[in-house]
Amino acid sequence: MKILQVDSGLFTGQSVSRELTQKIVARVQAENSNAEVIHRDVIANPVAHLDAEILMASGVAGNEQTDRQRTEVALTEALLEEVFAADMIVIGAPMYNFSVPSQLKAWVDRIAQAGRTFRYTENGPEGLLTGKKAIIASARGGIYSEGAAAAMEHQESYLKTVLGFIGITDVTIIRAEGVNLGEEARAQAVGKATDEINALNAA
Numbered sequence: 325m326k327i328l329q330v331d332s333g334l335f336t337g338q339s340v341s342r343e344l345t346q347k348i349v350a351r352v353q354a355e356n357s358n359a360e361v362i363h364r365d366v367i368a369n370p371v372a373h374l375d376a377e378i379l380m381a382s383g384v385a386g387n388e389q390t391d392r393q394r395t396e397v398a399l400t401e402a403l404l405e406e407v408f409a410a411d412m413i414v415i416g417a418p419m420y421n422f423s424v425p426s427q428l429k430a431w432v433d434r435i436a437q438a439g440r441t442f443r444y445t446e447n448g449p450e451g452l453l454t455g456k457k458a459i460i461a462s463a464r465g466g467i468y469s470e471g472a473a474a475a476m477e478h479q480e481s482y483l484k485t486v487l488g489f490i491g492i493t494d495v496t497i498i499r500a501e502g503v504n505l506g507e508e509a510r511a512q513a514v515g516k517a518t519d520e521i522n523a524l525n526a527a
């Protein structure tokens with residue numbers, strides 16, 4: 325079994341999403357002794373945002389590509405390879421400004437590719453990454469699961485949409501929200517998320 329762990333929390337020491345991805349991966353490993361983990365940390369090793377030079381590289385013959393295009397194509401292929409190989413993708417997703425960190429979006433922009441992870445058919449787009457599971461470790465300062473702020477939530481909903489678009493529809497959300505509403509609220513939110521991780525059917 326192969327697990328791809330993607331982390332995007334800015335702070336390494338005190339990141340809630342990183343704490344949760346670590347616990348999720350440990351839990352899955354405990355149930356699957358042969359599980360292999362690939363760690364893609366998009367903060368430690370940022371993926372450049374898509375620009376025209378990167379986007380157009382695939383239409384240019386290898387020997388005519390710029391050095392930068394060659395480097396970036398190799399990175400895109402490595403990112404795709406990690407996703408293709410994974411049985412499970414564990415994504416650490418903090419809410420930053422109502423959505424995901426731009427570093428995580430940059431990773432998504434490399435792996436969401438027509439002809440590779442989805443394709444257009446007569447019946448509309450079709451995801452190609454079938455048979456995989458995803459677990460999203462969601463961390464939020466405020467509360468968005470209910471109440472007035474629910475309509476401002478573009479983090480979990482965005483990730484679920486794009487994962488579904490590329491064929492990953494088996495998505496579990498582990499959520500710690502309200503972590504910036506005081507020490508007690510934070511401890512409670514992380515405790516509840518940890519209970520959910522311990523109860524995961526991770527086999």
Ligand SMILES: Cc1cc2nc3c(=O)[nH]c(=O)nc-3n(C[C@H](O)[C@H](O)[C@H](O)COP(=O)(O)O)c2cc1C
Pocket residue numbers: 332333334335338339340341342417418419420421422423463464465466467503504
């Ligand atoms: C740049 C930045 C933007 C943030 N934006 C929001 C936000 O829009 N809504 C919210 O509820 N919390 C927001 N927060 C709080 C984070 O969601 C919260 O600290 C959470 O723990 C982040 O996950 P992390 O600990 O893995 O970084 C923001 C934090 C930062 C650093």
